[in-house]
Amino acid sequence: MLLWLLACNTYTQAGGFQVQLQxxxxxxxxxIGTAVPLGASSVxxxxxxxxxxxxxRISAGVSPLLANVSVLHPQTGATSAKETSxxxxxxxxxxxxxxxxxxxxxxxxxxxxxGIYTPFGSAISYPDDWIGRYLVQSVDLKTFYIQPTVAYxxxxxxxxxxxxxxxxxxxxxxxxxxxxNSQGVDGQAKLSGSGGGIGFNAGILIRPTPRLSVGVSYxxxxxxxISDGKTEFTVPQSVxxxxxxxxxxxxxxxxxxxxxxxxxxxxVENENFISVQMDRAGWGVFKELRFDYAQPVAGEEYLAEPxxxxxxxxxxVGGQAKATQNLVVRAGAFYDTASAPDxxxxxxxxxxxxxxxxxxxxxxxxxxxxxxxxxxxxxxKQRTTTNAYSxxxxxxxxxxxxxxxxxxxxx
Amino acid sequence: xxxxxxxxxLCILGLSILTWLSCNPEIEQPVFxxxxxxxxxxxxxxxxxxxxxxxxxxxxxxQEASYPNILAEQFKKVGGGEFNQPWVPxxxxxxPLQITAIANxxxxxxxxxxxxxxxxxxxxxxxxxxxPFNNLxxxxxxLQALDNASWASNPLNPFGTFLLxxxxxxxxxxxNYISSxxxxxxxTFFISWIGDNDALAYAATGGGYLPDLFGIKDVASPPLTxxxxxxxxxxxxxxxxxxxxLANDPKGVLVTIPDVTALPYMSAxxxxxxxxxSDALLAQDPTTCxxxxxxxxxxxxxxGIVDTLxxxxxxxxxxxxxxxxxxxxxxxxxxxxxxxxNNPLYNADVLDHNEVAATQQSINAxxxxxxxxxxxxxxxxxxxxxxxxxxxxxxxxxxxxxxNADFLTGGFFSLxxxxxxxxxxxxxxNKLIDVINTHYKAHIPHADITRYPGVQxx
Numbered sequence: 001m002l003l004w005l006l007a008c009n010t011y012t013q014a015g016g017f018q019v020q021l022q023x024x025x026x027x028x029x030x031x032i033g034t035a036v037p038l039g040a041s042s043v044x045x046x047x048x049x050x051x052x053x054x055x056x057r058i059s060a061g062v063s064p065l066l067a068n069v070s071v072l073h074p075q076t077g078a079t080s081a082k083e084t085s086x087x088x089x090x091x092x093x094x095x096x097x098x099x100x101x102x103x104x105x106x107x108x109x110x111x112x113x114x115g116i117y118t119p120f121g122s123a124i125s126y127p128d129d130w131i132g133r134y135l136v137q138s139v140d141l142k143t144f145y146i147q148p149t150v151a152y153x154x155x156x157x158x159x160x161x162x163x164x165x166x167x168x169x170x171x172x173x174x175x176x177x178x179x180x181n182s183q184g185v186d187g188q189a190k191l192s193g194s195g196g197g198i199g200f201n202a203g204i205l206i207r208p209t210p211r212l213s214v215g216v217s218y219x220x221x222x223x224x225x226i227s228d229g230k231t232e233f234t235v236p237q238s239v240x241x242x243x244x245x246x247x248x249x250x251x252x253x254x255x256x257x258x259x260x261x262x263x264x265x266x267x268v269e270n271e272n273f274i275s276v277q278m279d280r281a282g283w284g285v286f287k288e289l290r291f292d293y294a295q296p297v298a299g300e301e302y303l304a305e306p307x308x309x310x311x312x313x314x315x316x317v318g319g320q321a322k323a324t325q326n327l328v329v330r331a332g333a334f335y336d337t338a339s340a341p342d343x344x345x346x347x348x349x350x351x352x353x354x355x356x357x358x359x360x361x362x363x364x365x366x367x368x369x370x371x372x373x374x375x376x377x378x379x380x381k382q383r384t385t386t387n388a389y390s391x392x393x394x395x396x397x398x399x400x401x402x403x404x405x406x407x408x409x410x411x
Numbered sequence: 412x413x414x415x416x417x418x419x420x421l422c423i424l425g426l427s428i429l430t431w432l433s434c435n436p437e438i439e440q441p442v443f444x445x446x447x448x449x450x451x452x453x454x455x456x457x458x459x460x461x462x463x464x465x466x467x468x469x470x471x472x473x474q475e476a477s478y479p480n481i482l483a484e485q486f487k488k489v490g491g492g493e494f495n496q497p498w499v500p501x502x503x504x505x506x507p508l509q510i511t512a513i514a515n516x517x518x519x520x521x522x523x524x525x526x527x528x529x530x531x532x533x534x535x536x537x538x539x540x541x542x543p544f545n546n547l548x549x550x551x552x553x554l555q556a557l558d559n560a561s562w563a564s565n566p567l568n569p570f571g572t573f574l575l576x577x578x579x580x581x582x583x584x585x586x587n588y589i590s591s592x593x594x595x596x597x598x599t600f601f602i603s604w605i606g607d608n609d610a611l612a613y614a615a616t617g618g619g620y621l622p623d624l625f626g627i628k629d630v631a632s633p634p635l636t637x638x639x640x641x642x643x644x645x646x647x648x649x650x651x652x653x654x655x656x657l658a659n660d661p662k663g664v665l666v667t668i669p670d671v672t673a674l675p676y677m678s679a680x681x682x683x684x685x686x687x688x689s690d691a692l693l694a695q696d697p698t699t700c701x702x703x704x705x706x707x708x709x710x711x712x713x714x715g716i717v718d719t720l721x722x723x724x725x726x727x728x729x730x731x732x733x734x735x736x737x738x739x740x741x742x743x744x745x746x747x748x749x750x751x752x753n754n755p756l757y758n759a760d761v762l763d764h765n766e767v768a769a770t771q772q773s774i775n776a777x778x779x780x781x782x783x784x785x786x787x788x789x790x791x792x793x794x795x796x797x798x799x800x801x802x803x804x805x806x807x808x809x810x811x812x813x814x815n816a817d818f819l820t821g822g823f824f825s826l827x828x829x830x831x832x833x834x835x836x837x838x839x840x841n842k843l844i845d846v847i848n849t850h851y852k853a854h855i856p857h858a859d860i861t862r863y864p865g866v867q868x869x
Contacts, residue, residue: 072438073810075841075857079438131861134811178812178822180864182509236868238513382438391808397438 018255018281020314021089022117024061024372024406028360029318030332032275035215035261037205039370039408040093043115043149045259046217047161048203050111051153056096061372061406063089069124069350069398073131074384080130091117091406095149113149113163118142119219120169120254124348133176133186135390136348141171143254145222147201162202169224169252170194173348177243181236187243191291193229193250197222203259211265221256221285225249229291246295255311256282266321271328274319283309283339305346306389312339318358326364330374333357343388350396352383360404368411374404443489446853448662450491453545454598455479456589456652457605457666459830461548462573463496466826467527468507469534469550469573471499476833479546479602481840481858486600489855496546497577499534506530508826510819510869518700520683523819525826535572539579543595549574549585553608554648555640557586590655597659602843603652604666604795606781609645610774612637614671615829617729618766620759639769642776649784657788664846665785667778667796672727672767673803676828679818680733685724692722694736694750706736706749708756710763719755725764730818730828732760791850793843807838810861814838822865833863 023041026033033045040057042049069082093115099108125138144167151161170193177187203217229250233243261277286309292302318332333356340351360374380398387393455461462469463477474480474496483494499505512524551570556562563574564581575581578588613619619637656663671677684692686702693702706722722728728736728749735741736749736756746754762770778796785792799816801807802823806815814835815821818828823835831839841857848855 070438072440073859074441076859077441077443077856078859079440131810131859133861175811178861178865180867182867182869184864184867186864238510238869241515389808390811392810395438 018312019089019118019121020279021063021065021376021402021404022091022119023093024059024063024091024374024404025320025330025360025362025370025408027061027063027374027376027402027404028330028332028358028362028372029275029320030316030334030356030358030376031279031314032261032263032277032316032318032332034203034217034259034277035205035213035263035275036273040095040113041091041115042151042161043093043095043113043147043163044091044117044201046203046205046215046261047113047149047151047163047201048159048205048217049215050095050113050149050151050161051109051159052205053095053111054097056411057094057408058411059091059093059370059372059406059408061091061404063374063376063402063404065089065400065402067378067398067400067402069380069396071126071130071132071347071350072395072397074393074395076131078131080126080132082124082126089118089121091115093117109153111149111151111153111161113147113151113161115145115147115149115163117145117147119145119257122349125174126347128176132347132392132394134178135175135346135387135392137174137176139171139173139348141169143167143169143224149201157207159205160203162200165199165201165219165222167197167199167222167224167254168194169196169226169254177233177235179235179239187233187235189234190232191229191248192232193226193248195224195226197224197254210268213263213265215259215261215263217259219257221282222254224252224254226251231293231297233297242298244295244297246293246297248291248293250291252289253285255285258282261316269322272319272321275317277316277318279314279316281312281314281339284311285309286339307344307346308341309339309344310341312337323361328362330360330362331358338383342385345383345385345394345396346387346390347392347394347396350380350383350394350398352396352398353381354378355381356400358402368409370408370410372404372406372408374402374406376400376402376404378402441856442854443856444854445486445489445491446848446851448847448851448853449599450483450486450489451600452492452596452598453479453483453486453494453600453602454593454596454656454661455482455546455548455602455604456656457548457603458552458608459548459550459570460607461546461602461604462550463546463548463836464550464827464830465832465836466507466509466830468503468505469499470504470507471501473504473507473833474498474546476836476863477546477548478836478840478843479548481837482602482843483545485840485844485855485858489853494545495541495543497538497541497544500531500536502531502534503528504531504534506534510826510866512869517697518695520695521819535576537576537579539577542577543592544577545596545598547589547592549577549588551608551612552585552605553612553640554606554645554652555609557648557651558584560584586651586655589652593655593658598656598661598663599659601656601661601663602666603656603663605652606640606645606649606777607668607671609640609777610668610770611671611829613639613773614762614766614770615676615729617757617759617761618763618769620757639773640777642773642780645777646780649780653784653788662790662851664791664793664843664850665781666793666843667781668774669795669799670774671770672762673799673816674829675816675818675821675824676730677727677762678816679730679828680728680736681726683733684722684728690724692724692726692728704750706756707752707754708749708761708763709758710761710765717758719752720763722756722761723764725767727762727767728756729760729762732756735760791846793846795839795842798839798842809838812860814865819866825866832865834860834865837863
């Protein structure tokens with residue numbers, strides 16, 4: 001069984017290589033979370049909402065990605081599929097209130113929180129000899145955001161919050177080089193690097209009436225600077241001087257995110273609600289992928305490939321309802337636009353419009369323990385583009401199945 | 412027992428679900444078709460480009476990557492038939508060039524050592540009994556030599572062996588060779604890419620001079636030395652071929668002649684001497700690496716007198732001369748070859764601007780004739796002249812590979828600077844497929860370029 005779980009493909013959802021699986025409760029309703037205080041995961045979804053999260057909580061969750069991507073090269077009819085590998089977006093959240101909520105003191109309206117989550121990631125590998133091997137054979141990108149947060153509920157109508165984000169990123173790219181040796185074997189290139197950057201996450205939750213709430217949160221763009229990237233080239237011996245294993249520098253700006261949501265509660269206990277949310281990721285910052293070499297490689301000082309991404313939007317609707325004393329059920333649906341324009345789609349990020357839905361539940365065997373389960377289905381719309389830079393034409397299709405499990409404990 | 416069965420059932424259920432989940436998404440496969448064409452019996456007529464020559468040699472491996480063979484493989488996917496070529500035995504064939512080492516000269520310019528590998532002694536054994544052949548490309552053949560019965564057996568013709576080994580009788584003309592094959596095979600489809608040598612033979616010998624057979628490279632006296640075929644002779648010969656080729660009403664494609672001055676054979680050595688801000692070609696001083704040393708060559712000036720001139724942009728120095736420039740033991744002893752007015756480059760080593768103009772004028776005239784013949788017979792014309800110029804000017808990006816017309820690193824041209832690499836022939840085959848798909852409303856799949864390497868490095 002475990003072996004079969006391992007024999008699953010990984011995938012990235014949402015625009016570009018953004019991963020949107022940060023909270024297991026939210027995952028159960030298509031990642032809705034900005035307009036409602038969900039628990040400790042509000043650290044991510046809306047630091048403002050954290051102001052209305054009571055008690056001391058700790059939550060952890062993981063969402064193994066089971067995804068498939070097929071690539072058709074239309075001119076030759078060759079089809080390829082991504083190879084199996086596993087990626088596990090995970091999240092860990094902690095929140096606490098400093099004073100007793102009964103006292104209604106200023107301190108009791110203050111919350112502290114900490115979140116560790118993976119907002120961007122990608123782990124794709126194609127067969128080593130596939131037709132697109134000079135573009136990519138495998139790519140592995142991991143990011144971690146660590147976010148200490150403070151929130152303050154001004155009154156029952158408005159709560160604000162903000163967190164400082166420290167981001168870490170690490171990646172490896174493997175591709176073949178079209179330089180054959182006397183046996184006809186291609187060269188290989190491997191680039192890897194890691195770096196960090198800082199940003200912030202701020203949000204506000206407004207409850208104009210007891211049944212309505214509006215949430216807005218904003219995560220700033222994160223510029224990850226890589227100063228000491230490593231290259232590893234394997235080329236025919238006679239041209240090896242042209243491909244020194246030099247270091248490189250690169251700066252990758254992870255886009256900002258704006259989340260805006262509205263929720264309507266069906267009961268005063270605020271357990272049953274329906275919410276709509278719009279997420280916008282400012283992918284316009286991702287204009288090119290550029291590596292500056294310390295020493296020239298093949299006569300070039302840098303490698304720059306245009307990406308020219310555009311902002312992407314995700315439209316979500318979802319909700320939850322309390323089914324029994326210790327069971328809450330959830331459902332949601334979403335539509336996610338692509339960020340990559342026609343000129344610049346590449347097989348390492350087969351970006352297409354996506355849509356899907358999810359279901360989830362929270363089971364509380366004892367009063368302070370929540371076991372969150374979710375299952376999300378993502379369908380990619382088929383997309384055919386010719387990359388203007390590399391001359392690679394492909395039709396991409398894909399889907400993903402994402403089970404999730406999480407635990408939240410309230411002290 | 413009960414629990415075990417439940418577990419097994421769950422396991423099987425889980426495995427089946429996971430198997431179903433891991434099915435790859437279906438993308439509708441494109442439907443390939445032959446359209447109005449019929450590829451049952453393909454014939455290709457032409458010269459070394461059609462035969463599959465690379466790096467100045469023919470091997471079994473190169474023949475597998477000839478554009479006619481690549482085309483035939485793609486045609487098979489839409490009902491095409493078998494394609495027979497006059498195979499040389501597996502191995503080193505006629506002994507193509509190979510890079511043995513790459514070093515940098517004093518000024519940091521890459522300087523490859525290129526030498527021919529040992530010929531396979533059986534490469535020229537007669538294979539006429541293995542015909543008839545679908546690939547009728549014969550290296551060195553030109554429209555000029557179409558009816559020349561002694562072309563194959565002439566010992567002074569370095570290409571004669573290529574026809575000698577594929578015909579039963581030594582005095583066969585290329586015209587008879589083609590006609591007998593057309594009669595045997597009755598082609599349903601053909602590609603005709605002939606006429607290149609009518610300009611290239613002149614250009615590659617620096618304007619029609621004897622190859623260095625007797626240590627003399629300045630003798631030019633037609634018809635012993637290569638000369639540009641006249642447009643009239645070109646047209647008469649081409650029509651003769653078309654008459655026999657079109658006898659059974661096949662479909663086909665005509666291909667234009669590339670601009671031979673765009674080949675790395677002309678530009679690779681010459682570009683070493685381009686200096687910014689100067690119209691003169693200037694070699695680098697070995698110590699300062701400044702472009703400061705003029706190059707001298709012999710040519711007939713406007714009065715017809717052989718004179719020593721300084722090389723300018725617009726003059727081309729052929730690839731093979733590059734090994735000798737600067738040598739003090741070549742031509743005139745004790746003086747650097749080409750870099751001293753008293754040891755100028757041979758006529759045969761330079762295609763000067765006048766000779767360039769004459770060559771380009773001929774090529775343009777030939778291509779106009781080919782295009783006219785195309786419209787006359789309702790045959791599509793693949794414009795390789797335009798494609799190669801595009802490649803030289805703009806380069807080409809295909810499946811993540813950047814291809815251009817640079818010598819060695821460009822990926823398109825092989826080590827002789829004239830013939831394509833495997834990758835170059837695959838690109839040509841795909842361009843021809845595009846023309847066929849458009850004109851004959853077919854949908855033939857492209858060949859996978861990534862399976863065909865460019866120049867191979869040690």
